[in-house]
Structures are given as structure tokens and as C-alpha cells.
Amino acid sequence: AQKITQTQPGMFVQEKEAVTLDCTYDTSDPSYGLFWYKQPSSGEMIFLIYQGSYDQQNATEGRYSLNFQKARKSANLVISASQLGDSAMYFCAMREDSWGKLQFGAGTQVVVTP
Amino acid sequence: DGGITQSPKYLFRKEGQNVTLSCEQNLNHDAMYWYRQDPGQGLRLIYYSQIVNDFQKGDIAEGYSVSREKKESFPLTVTSAQKNPTAFYLCASSMTTGRPNYGYTFGSGTRLTVV
Numbered sequence: 001a002q003k004i005t006q007t008q009p010g011m012f013v014q015e016k017e018a019v020t021l022d023c024t025y026d027t028s029d030p031s032y033g034l035f036w037y038k039q040p041s042s043g044e045m046i047f048l049i050y051q052g053s054y055d056q057q058n059a060t061e062g063r064y065s066l067n068f069q070k071a072r073k074s075a076n077l078v079i080s081a082s083q084l085g086d087s088a089m090y091f092c093a094m095r096e097d098s099w100g101k102l103q104f105g106a107g108t109q110v111v112v113t114p
Numbered sequence: 115d116g117g118i119t120q121s122p123k124y125l126f127r128k129e130g131q132n133v134t135l136s137c138e139q140n141l142n143h144d145a146m147y148w149y150r151q152d153p154g155q156g157l158r159l160i161y162y163s164q165i166v167n168d169f170q171k172g173d174i175a176e177g178y179s180v181s182r183e184k185k186e187s188f189p190l191t192v193t194s195a196q197k198n199p200t201a202f203y204l205c206a207s208s209m210t211t212g213r214p215n216y217g218y219t220f221g222s223g224t225r226l227t228v229v
Contacts, residue, residue, distance in 0.1 A: 101159060106156040
């Protein structure tokens with residue numbers, strides 16, 4: 001069964017605008033971690049932000065913030081003030097315990113236009 | 115600087131050949147992973163290893179083999195049994211602790227093409 005669902009295969013956003021990338025997850029484990037990675041066309045995977053299941057506050061890292069709604073099992077990534085360099089594939093991932101594998105969603109392709 | 119190194123960056127394979135992709139890390143991470151990525155797709159787990167001399171199959175292990183003789187190294191062999199090996203291969207490593215807050219460190223990938 002799919003554990004991580006990203007329903008937006010691709011989206012366009014104008015430079016300087018904010019964009020929200022959707023991610024829902026499925027787990028019965030009370031302890032888990034949620035991650036977002038960026039993959040530019042070069043192929044490298046760049047870690048963006050982390051949210052723990054017990055964290056009381058939404059995670060933020062610079063222009064990235066994570067809208068964590070635990071009851072809805074969603075962990076949406078918000079990119080504020082988009083830049084041309086934000087054009088990339090974005091993956092949501094979940095790790096259910098320290099020994100567990102990181103499970104990835106299918107990704108969302110973001111294209112930032114001038 | 116600590117990191118994870120994959121080589122080669124590009125690899126060409128003839129039909130029927132086995133090829134080995136290298137993955138080395140100096141982060142002192144216990145766990146290592148191999149993923150396959152097809153164009154426009156997500157990452158699919160091939161094999162993973164949590165300790166030396168032990169590894170487990172992931173979701174798409176058929177046609178692949180691995181070894182973990184050293185903590186630092188986790189090479190992936192794409193065998194002739196893998197019918198469609200053309201893809202981008204990513205290696206990753208992570209710590210294993212009592213909490214799930216450690217994500218992966220990724221290598222820069224190997225792009226394999228069958229010619």
C-alpha cells in the first residue's frame with residue numbers, strides 16, 4: 001500500500017509567489033519523521049526540512065515551512081517567495097522508526113516562471 | 115569533508131553484461147541504501163543494509179545484487195538478469211538511532227544506460 005501520496009504531478013508558479021506542495025501519509029506508528037527533498041535536474045537529492053511526529057510546532061527552514069496537520073496525516077511543504085532556482089522535483093518522504101526505510105512519494109515537478 | 119561518493123557518474127552497459135556501481139561513505143553511518151529512479155518517477159528501493167555483512171531486499175531487488183563487507187562500502191551489481199537496467203541509481207546512507215529523525219545523505223548518482 002502506498003504510504004506517501006503526492007497528488008500533484010507538476011505545477012507552475014510565478015517568481016516571488018508562494019507555492020504549496022501537498023503530501024499525505026499513512027502510518028499507525030506513533031513515532032515517525034517526515035522529510036522533504038529537492039531534486040534539481042542534476043539529479044542530486046537535497047534535504048530541505050524535517051518534521052517529527054511529536055514536534056509541537058511546524059518546522060521552518062528559511063523560505064521553507066512545513067504545514068503539519070497530524071490528525072489529517074498531511075505534511076505540506078510551503079515555499080515562500082519562489083525563485084527561478086526552485087525549479088526542481090520535490091519529494092515527500094517518511095521514516096517510521098530509526099531502523100525503518102525512508103519511503104518516498106512520487107514527487108511533484110515545480111517550474112518557476114519569470 | 116564527510117560525504118557519500120558514487121562512481122562512475124555515467125555508465126554504459128552492453129546487453130548481457132554485469133556492471134558494478136560503487137558507493138562509498140565516510141560518515142560512519144551504519145545503514146546504506148540503493149534506489150532506482152526512472153525518468154519522471156519517484157525512488158524505488160532496491161537493497162538496503164543496516165549492518166556489515168547483512169542486507170535485505172527492497173521492493174525491486176530482482177536482477178540486482180549487493181555486498182556489505184565494509185561499513186564504508188555498499189556496491190551494487192546490475193546483472194544480466196535485469197531486463198531494463200537503464201535508469202538513474204542513487205545510493206544513500208543514514209545513522210540508526212532510537213529516533214526516526216535522521217534522514218538520508220545521498221550520493222550524486224550514477225546514470226546507467228544500456229547500449
